[in-house]
Amino acid sequence: MEILFIVNYCQVANITSSDDEQDSFHDLSELEGEENINGSGTDAVQSTAMYMEADDTLSSHLAANTQTCSDQNNTNGLIRKTINGIETQTRNSQGLIPPHISQIYDELFVIHQKLQREALLFRHEAALAKIRDVEEEVHTKFRIIKEQHEAEVKQLTEALREITKENRRLKSSFDTLKERNDSLKKQLSDISELNKKLEGQARKVQARLENLQRKHEFLTVQKSKDVYQVVQQSKPVKQEKGTVVSKIAKVPLNLQVYELLTALMDWISDQDLSKVKTQEEREGSHKLLLTQNSKKTYTQEKCMKLLPVVAEQLQWMPFVNSKLHMPVIKFIYWSIRQLDTGMQHAAMASTMRRLGEEVFKGVASKGRLHSSPEQPNESKSKSAAFFKSSFMPLRFLSTLIVLKTVTQADYLAQAFDSLCVDLKTDEGKSLFLEYQCVPVLLNHLKISSKGLLSSALDGLLQMTMESDSLQPFLEACSNESFFRTCSVLLRTPKLDLQILEKLCVILQKLSRIKSNKKMFELFTLHLMIQELQRTTHPDHAFLCINLNSILFNLGLARSNSLASSPSTSH
Structure with a gap:
């Protein structure tokens, strides 16, 4: 509508300008000029009326289209600027619009802007009212949801509290039962140990009683024989x-x-x-x-x-x-x-x-x-x-x-000394293999008696000397019992250096047998050997050589890190 108004306004201005040019060109009379002026005034009034009608139409159009107001404001502003520029340019160039008409137009334009602002304000207030309504509704729903949530939380908290109490009660009962069970287990273990001790003592007493009975019977027979011999001596010579x-x-x-x-x-x-x-x-x-x-x-x-x-x-x-x-x-x-x-x-x-x-x-x-009748009275x-x-x-x-069979340390020490002397000979080594002596010595490979442990290792070391009996001896040692015993010894903290060296010599010989690698791994001997190699002082050259040789035979060390083949005795 504003564009229509601009077009009408331009037509009116052109008509007025052409009339003025014709009046000045034909030198019309003053009356005609007055009539023309009146005619121009009438046209101006009509144009003003048309503008007011357009303005009313524009206002009603703007009020009816509140949804597109913000987009049209920019367009309307450009149009108004264009109209103002055209009108100003036209008035300035022609000077045909009367001042009071321009003033009326400006006032109407100001009124139009105020109406637009009021309409925009009304729309904003309506929007704010809707927002307030929505906000109140949201707050109401939020309050309802919050109350429901608090009620659910309270209900769940009560349920959780009850469950916690029940769990605590059950835990307390379980702890009590566990304590009683542990106490009963301990009592049962003590009673079992006591029963075993009593059974062992009973067996020992029974065996001792049987031995004493046999000894008593033997002594009785012996005494009867002695009495018989005395009686026979008291008889005549014949x-x-x-x-x-x-x-x-x-x-x-x-x-x-x-x-x-x-x-x-x-x-x-x-x-x-x-x-x-x-x-x-x-x-x-x-x-x-x-x-x-x-x-x-x-x-x-x-x-x-x-x-x-x-x-x-x-x-x-x-x-x-x-x-x-x-x-x-x-x-x-x-x-x-x-x-x-x-x-x-x-x-x-x-x-x-x-x-x-x-x-x-x-x-x-x-x-x-007596073996002969010539010495009948001789007692030997x-x-x-x-x-x-x-x-x-x-x-x-x-x-x-x-x-x-013997437990006395002095008897055992003499026995080990005799064994080591015999094992220095080939006959002794053959007897060692014939009578399967490895388990006998394993029983004495215990850290509880260091002296006997060293003597037992000395006996085994004698068998590791190069001889025909070496390979059968190593095969006799290639079993779980022997490697388990060695594992227990190596796990002993602060093991004596000499004992460690002797044991490593034997293990070095056993590591030469490829099938023994699984035995080393089964009892984690290879890991203990590696740890010993890492922690052993370099001054202990004999031990270091044997450790390196064991790892090399097991495929766990480089050949250039080894010295020549170590000796088999310390």
Whole structure:
């Protein structure tokens, strides 16, 4: 509408200008000029009326289109500026609009702007009112939601409090039950230990009682024999000669019985009892068959019955041929090896101790057994030396029996010294392998007795010397029992340097066998060796060389970091 008004206004101005030019060109009369002026005034009034009508139309249009007011204001402002510029330019160029008309126009324009501002203000107030309504509604909903949330939180808090109380009550009950359970477990453990101790004591007392009974019976028989001998001595010489003849007749028969028994012992030892090694290896794999278990139990029971009898018969060894001593000692040794594990060994503790002491000290006895009738009244003192025998196989077996049965430190020290001396010979090394001595020495590889530990390692070191027995010895040591014992020793804090060096020499020999690598890894020996290599002072050259050699054999060290092959003795 404003554009229409501008177009009409321009037409009116052009018409007025053309009329003025015609009046001045034809020199019209003053009246005609007045009429023209009046005519121009009338046109101006009409134009003003048209503008007012357009302005009213524009105002109503703007009031009706409140949604597009902000976009049209910029356009209206440009249009108004354009109109003002055109009107000003037209008035300035032609000067045809009367001043009062321009003043009316300006006033109307100002009124129009105020109306626009009022309309905009009304729209803003309406918008603010709507915003207030929406805000109040939002606040109302928010307050309702907040109240609901607080109610839910309160309800959940109460429920959580109840659950917490119940959990605390249950935890308290659980702690009480746990304390009672721990107390009962401790009581049960104490009672079990006490029961085991009492059972062990009962077995020891029972075994001791049996030994005492057998000893009493033997002493009774011995006393009766002594009384009989005294009575026989008090008789006339003729009668004594007859008695001697009868004894002479009985002695060969007794010797034949001993020969028969020793031959049977030798047979049993070689064919049955010496198979303890195979059973130990199978025991480590936990795959023993039921028949083998029953056979082993049967063998152990027989050994438990025979060992006390054999211990009693040791007193008769001085009266028999010394060649018969070896089968008896061998039978004792293999019987003891059959009782290495289990409760049987504990039940035979007193018998074992007696066997060890008699084998260590030897047996000395006075008797009247005569081998010829020419010396009927001669009483000879005879003895049977086992541990101190000059016959190496007998001495070697006696040493092993002492190591298996005796607990006195001085006896064990002498036994280890004798063993190390014998192992310096090839015969001693062969006997070591023949009688499977590795488990015997393993029992003494304990940190509780450093002196015996060092002596046991010395015995093993003798076997690591270069000889035909070296490889079989290393194979005998390539088992879980040996590596487990070495692992326990290496884990001992502040282990003596000499003991550590001796142990590393043995491990260095075992590391040469490729199949032993899994044993090193199974018991984490390789990690302990690496740690020792890292922490060992370089001044301990012998130990460092052996540690490096072990790691090299296991494939855990470079060859250029190793020296030449280390020596096998310290």
